[in-house]
Amino acid sequence: MIRVECPLCKYKMPLFFEETAECSGVMVSCKGRNCHARFELRIKNGKQIK
Numbered sequence: 001m002i003r004v005e006c007p008l009c010k011y012k013m014p015l016f017f018e019e020t021a022e023c024s025g026v027m028v029s030c031k032g033r034n035c036h037a038r039f040e041l042r043i044k045n046g047k048q049i050k
């Protein structure tokens, strides 16, 4: 399982995906301290696009 990472602060989110995952259009709020980014989670070929 691969962990979702915030593209701004690199915080590792409590959110995981499999190598077979494909995803777009999913909005995630970063839980990192001092980072209130909301980013679109995009996964292609089992990798998060940052």
Ligand SMILES: [Zn+2]
Pocket: 006, 007, 008, 009, 010, 011, 030, 031, 032, 035, 036, 037
């Ligand atoms: Zn962040």
